[in-house]
Amino acid sequence: MNKKHTFFHSWSKNMVRYGLQADLGQIFTNTAETSALYQLGNFLFPAGQADPEFWQNYSSQSGLADKIIISEEPSWQQFLDSQSQLHQFTRYAFADRADFDAETLGKWQSSLPADVQLYPIEENSYTLLAEESWSHDLQGDFTDFAHFQAAGGFGFVLCLGEEIIAAVSTGLTYHGAVEIEIATKPACQGQGLAKVLGAAMIVESQKRSVFPLWDAHNEASKKVAQSLGYQLLGAYRAYEWKGSFDQ
Known part of the structure; x- marks a missing residue:
């Protein structure tokens, strides 16, 4: 190796x-x-x-x-x-270090719509993430919820009633860092939900003493990362x- x-x-x-x-x-x-x-x-x-x-x-x-x-x-x-x-x-x-501003993160966390609830990912919600195409990648590179937990995986879901409309999760867990994934149901995009989830993930990562790595798949993801305090290194080609x- x-x-x-x-x-x-x-x-x-x-x-x-x-x-x-x-x-x-x-x-x-x-x-x-x-x-x-x-x-x-x-x-x-x-x-x-x-x-x-x-x-x-x-x-x-x-x-x-x-x-x-x-x-x-x-x-x-x-x-x-x-x-x-x-x-x-x-x-x-984006860089693998950042000086996140607690006030900014708190502002985004408090911007959650009144009818939407934030919950930690648990076994039931982890299983539900596999049921729709927009969210199945949020299960990360793990065989099941037990593997997810044992590897140090964590995350949050946003629910409108019983329906998951957005979520953030650890796609991969490293030594001292995690690779985070965020997705929003197509019908619910454009409401700032990714910023709420990103802020919650950064705060939780700080509590766990790991760095939440961000690599943006598109321009929208890039803008969310920058609003949360990540340092942009530059654009690159992917296929x-x-x-x-x-x-």
Whole structure:
């Protein structure tokens, strides 16, 4: 494993650095050991020199559906750009430290609509997250709720009556940090619910002495992170299999 880690020694991506440190995920290499693919949750990180045959073998065996593909290697970026079955989009990276302002976080937490309730994720709500497409990723890279708890996972749901309309959760848990995921039911977007959840997650993370890492999937997520006090490092390219949009 240590030899395989050398493929990523110069990478800056928080998810890669923290994931390898915590020995999470799987690393695949080609026969010549000139190329590697690091699979972590639903993320895939190609490193080393681009190897089209290696890529094709992995794609055929493991599939690309629902995977987010990110590389810091120029040869892999050029290769991924050439793949007609992939859709390129922009994500945003944030620093793994921040000086969060307690007053700002309190303001966002108190902006919860009067008819909406905030609850910690428990076994029942964790199970319910799998039932709708907008929320299933919030279960994170865990086999079940017991695994989620044992690994140090936590989060919150927002409920309108009995209905979960938004949630935040730990997609991955590292040493001293967690990767957070936020999602809002499409019909309830644009109400500031992500900021409420983000603030609650930051406060809870501080209580647990872990840092809540944020990596924004889109412009809306970027704006939420900045409003909560995260430091933007910059935009970067990411890829998804086009077939994911047809499922």
